[in-house]
Amino acid sequence: MNRRIGILISGRGSNMMALVERADGYDVALVASDKPDAPGLAWAKSRGIATFALxxxxxxxxxxxxxxxxxxxxxxVEIIALAGYMRLLSDDFVARWRGRIVNIHPSLLPRYKGLDTHARAIAAGDAVAGCSVHVVTEELDGGAVLGQAEVPIEPGDTPEILAARVLAAEHALYPRVLKEFVANERPNPA
Incomplete structure (x- = not known):
């Protein structure tokens, strides 16, 4: 039986779209946003997915x-997937869903936690950047890494050009890792 996931977004929801379109082992029960006008909500509704915005x-x-x-x-919802959700969750919220929240982050964690990851990787002279799917804990971008994808940093890359390549890698990585996570995560009714 498929696990029921909820996806939290704040914007266009491109990672949410990838999770919906490549769902395997899970069903998207709800897409929720902290921004009632988030474009991703309209896309989810058009696919018959329940939405919540506040x-x-x-x-x-x-x-x-x-x-x-x-x-x-x-x-x-049994498992929460953060997909471009730009709010920090409180320690209390994370504790209520302990071990059942995952996030996609645009760096090769533990490097470049937080914001401006692409500019920081370029400024450091890194040869590669990438993305990580990790379990959400009270520590910002500090939970166990479940999967990563590397993306080369090319000469002349700007943060925006690199971000576009990393986003494409996120769209491939996140559904695969979420499938593995839901298959291995034991039900934990709240």
């Missing part, structure tokens, strides 16, 4: 996370 403005982080948590549980 801005945290005016309700605070705890109130916002309580509502997103309730929506995920109501949809029967």
């Amino acid at each position: 801005s945290p403005k005016g309700i605070g982080k705890a109130g916002y996370e309580a509502q997103i948590d309730a929506a995920l549980r109501e949809a029967g």
Whole structure:
């Protein structure tokens, strides 16, 4: 039986689209966003996927996370995949979903945690960049790495050019790693 996942996005949702289109071993039960106008929500709706959107403005982080948590549980979500979700989750939220949240990050972790990963890799003179899928913990980009893909840094690359190549690698890596993760992750009802 397929596992039910929820995907959190903040924008166009290109990684969410890759997860939906290459779903194997899991069903996308809900796509949720902190931005009600996120373009990825319309795409998910057009595919018949349930969506949830709520801005945290005016309700605070705890109130916002309580509502997103309730929506995920109501949809029967077992595992959360962050796909371009640009908010930091609270320690309490991570603890409630311990070991059941994964994220795609645009660097070869543990290098370049946080933002501006492509510019940092180019500035360091690295020969390769890439992406990592990891388990989300309370430490920013600090959980166990489940899979990585390398992308060469070419002479003359800008952060934007490198970002486009890394994004293509993310679209291939994330569905494969999520399939492996859901197959190996034991059910843990909340």
